Amino acid sequence: MIARSGSKRWVAAADAAARKAGVRIGMPAAKAQAIFHGLMLVDADPTADAAALERITLWALGQYSPVVAVDAPDGIVMDTEGADHLQGGEPLMVTGIANRFRAKKLSARVAIADTWGAAHACARATRDETVIVPIGETVRAVERLPLAMLRLSPKIVGDLHTLGFKTIGELSATPRAPLALRFGPEIGRRLDQMFGRIREPIDPIRTPDLIEVSRVFGEPIGAAETIDKYVGYLIIRLVAELQRQGLGVRRTDLIVGKVDGTRQAVRAGTAKPSRDIAWLKKLFRDKRETIEPGFGIEKLTLVAVRTEPLEEVQKASALVDEDLPDITPLIDILGNRGQRVYRVAPVASDVPERSVARIAATSEIATETWVHHWPRPVRLLAKPDRIDAIALMPDYPPASITWRGRKMKVMRADGPERVFGEWWRRDGELDAVRDYFIVEGEGGERLWIFRRGDGVDPATGSREWFVHGIFA
């Protein structure tokens, strides 16, 4: 990427291969061409970049967090507090973001920290794809980072380098007054923002097609009941607007503007598009305790971030059997609490641990179920437990087994049920065989055990015995 200003042309960005060849950002274009013959030069297009970044930002708004803004020129900043649980927690969220970008052949660096400043610095300084700075560990995370990460103008950074400062930690340990005298208040402000000593609200990006209702209060409000009441009014207005457009809401954000200029956002997701006032009210009532009114709330804004068409459906009148109540609201309540809600569905596989798949709780209800001629255990051990067994080869069940230090005499047994490896999944499973047996001890305890291999051909398995499940 070559940027130009007047007749000056310099390298604005370089990919990994070019960097390996010695091309550095900021280098004159002619020099880069001289270093490596046949270097591909592409003119930078800042307006297209900015437009693309804005598109990504809008996508992130619908996907990840209610408060998302462009962190120009090359980043996106999100306030994910209270929104990460919809993605399964912070670690899953950051890896999810990185993977989404990788799927589009883009490389992204994702960092979560207490403050915008710290996250900005960590995301740009790290070599890893994802960084999560634990709460309260900001100082430790940023003190060794170079000054350029402090969002100061290049001139100030250059002057500070001349004075011998290299890292953010060194700069923050220096008395403020001389720095302020020499460089103005900018350095102090950026440092305070990074360490969370002064607030830095994120001004969220908005598009005209978002459905948004808000209410400004002349006198700040703070009591829980009052908040509930006005959120209720906003929901009624939002639903009326959705009704007019024939939409149902999937993600709704409540943005709370406080007297001291800070913002807090609360997000609620629903599993199906909805226009149900009572249901939305209940979701926000559950979240109310996370709202901190501080000195008072000036403005409440309710935004329908993700909407889907919701048509009225005519239902057949129930003459014979009453239909079962819809429990999607219950799924939403549990999901918004951060619990994992799912159904299970059969998978056509003979390998027990692969025969069950988790699917979304609201997915289309499948009618098929498992078809087994053999009984299956109620509890399946996540990792089969190695046991010692005394058995007659090749196809007799063991006469006794020792599991977790306890010897069990096998009174009755059934088997073998042979399960073949699935060679279409992994080459190593081409010959693999497991022989499953049901064994019952003297007290009636029933276990599901298997032997690796068919007991004759060593290529099929090592003939070791394992416990895999517990029958009822």
Place this chain on the structure above:
Amino acid sequence: MVYGDANLVISELRERIQHLEGPSSRRKKVLPFGVPDIDDRLPGGGLAYGALHEFAGGGAGTVDGAVAALFAAGVAARTRGQIVWCLARPDLFFPALAQAGLHPSRVIFVESANEDDVIANMEECLGYGGVGAVVGELVRLPMTKSRRLQLAAEKTGTMGLVVRRWRRQTEANDFGQPTAATTRWRVSVAPSVELPVPGVGRAQWFLELMRVKAGECAEYFVGACDAKGRINLSTRSADRPYQAGRSIYSR
């Protein structure tokens, strides 16, 4: 005639007491086991809807909770509507539950990180109503928590089923602590039904009714859940001492 008069007085009194007790006790519906010997011991003739029922395993079943879970699944399979299964340790193998008559499309799993969340989720689901039964796998069930669950169940008429499983077998004496559950059961494995050929027959359980409100304790030998989740009284062949040499594998 005198006898009839007394009956009238008593039934009138009953009605008045029921009126005082509030709406919870009036619409008592039950889910019978279909086994007369068991249903006769339970007030109303079966497991009450709108109540909490507790199941624990015996022996090694206190830790794995396999039998208790299958017994609860059998009860849940015979209700109508969706089942919510709250758990913290996801080691349930669903094909086994499907073999007890619980179709996968009927069950929603709610997995939490800790015990307290499991109880809170159960309470939410019981209070929501509209589901057939709510099953929860719990280690600890203190009196106050169980009371809350019982009240939430009474409010909506949903059946709450608690499967108790402990971390260690020695911790299982915790089951001696009282809870507000309407019935408390202990289910232990027993040797399976003998077959005339080598093999494992239908599983049998030793079912102990440890506590029931307005009823008496009882013990049964039952055959495990069939494909519709029903149990039956076994013919007690499992009571007899095991005679060696019946199975060719036990020589």
